[in-house]
Amino acid sequence: MIGLLDFLKTAGIKVDTTDLKIHLACWNGREHPIDEYFSGRFEEWQSWQTKRNFQCKQVISLIDRGQGEWLFAGVYQILGYEPHPSNEKHILYSTKALPKQDKLIGRIAVYHKRRGRNSYIWFKEGVNLQITEIRRDKLTIEDFPGYNSVVLSHSSLRIITKQKIASWHGALANIKGIYLITDTTTGKHYIGKASGRDGIWQRWGAYADNGHGGNKELRSLLKNKGKLHVTHFQYSILEIADTHASDGDILAREAHWMKALKSREFGLN
Numbered sequence: 001m002i003g004l005l006d007f008l009k010t011a012g013i014k015v016d017t018t019d020l021k022i023h024l025a026c027w028n029g030r031e032h033p034i035d036e037y038f039s040g041r042f043e044e045w046q047s048w049q050t051k052r053n054f055q056c057k058q059v060i061s062l063i064d065r066g067q068g069e070w071l072f073a074g075v076y077q078i079l080g081y082e083p084h085p086s087n088e089k090h091i092l093y094s095t096k097a098l099p100k101q102d103k104l105i106g107r108i109a110v111y112h113k114r115r116g117r118n119s120y121i122w123f124k125e126g127v128n129l130q131i132t133e134i135r136r137d138k139l140t141i142e143d144f145p146g147y148n149s150v151v152l153s154h155s156s157l158r159i160i161t162k163q164k165i166a167s168w169h170g171a172l173a174n175i176k177g178i179y180l181i182t183d184t185t186t187g188k189h190y191i192g193k194a195s196g197r198d199g200i201w202q203r204w205g206a207y208a209d210n211g212h213g214g215n216k217e218l219r220s221l222l223k224n225k226g227k228l229h230v231t232h233f234q235y236s237i238l239e240i241a242d243t244h245a246s247d248g249d250i251l252a253r254e255a256h257w258m259k260a261l262k263s264r265e266f267g268l269n
Helices: 004-010 033-038 042-047 154-163 166-172 199-210 216-225 227-232 247-261
Strands: 020-025 058-066 069-084 087-097 108-111 120-122 130-134 151-153 176-183 188-194 233-241
Touching: 004 108, 004 130, 020 042, 033 042, 033 058, 033 069, 033 154, 042 058, 042 069, 042 087, 151 154, 154 199, 154 227, 154 233, 166 199, 176 199, 176 247, 188 199, 188 247, 199 233, 216 227, 227 233, 233 247
Parallel strands: 020 058
Antiparallel strands: 020 120, 058 069, 069 087, 069 108, 108 130, 151 233, 176 188, 176 233
């Protein structure tokens, strides 16, 4: 297998290994970098640092995909830094993506066994960044997987609804049903129904916008925990309804699931 550095140099990308760091971008407790990549905001996201992590000339950015696999997210020149305008304790870096790499970002997967918890490591000769795959196309958010396989983070839901990804819109805007929202920090459930004109798409669009969709318990939870707690919400579908199902039928199925999962007694209904 060819190494990432050798491949980039062959592609004409001028990587300076004399003063180079590798950013192993992982979940930070609020956002996952893969969601920022899907939304097109990865460079902006990584520019906001809590410490002077990018005191170097260049940074190679890799996004965690699990089990030692990392997605190549670009090589960036570090131009400078300043206190972040909205939080003086944090640092805002100015970066610039190196030329000739746009067609490679999001296509290269590399293997790297992370040692320790440090997300910002200096490049040293012998650092193992072996390419395991070069995708034909850039990695994009997955197409709709089927009603029985939907499990979405709030970040992914926002991207899907904001970009109005066709496969998701076509599947969710034309179906009524019962859905589940789980607070992954407690395991508590909220069960809701979608019976309006645009079905589940309409309801989930509201959750993507404000996190609570107008629901009393979810609104109270976010008020107590803070707006960022919405990043811990997970969305899935329990049951879809026939297009001819009445509002009464859907209401009855919602009540069934609340009873089955005890979401009134122990959850968020």
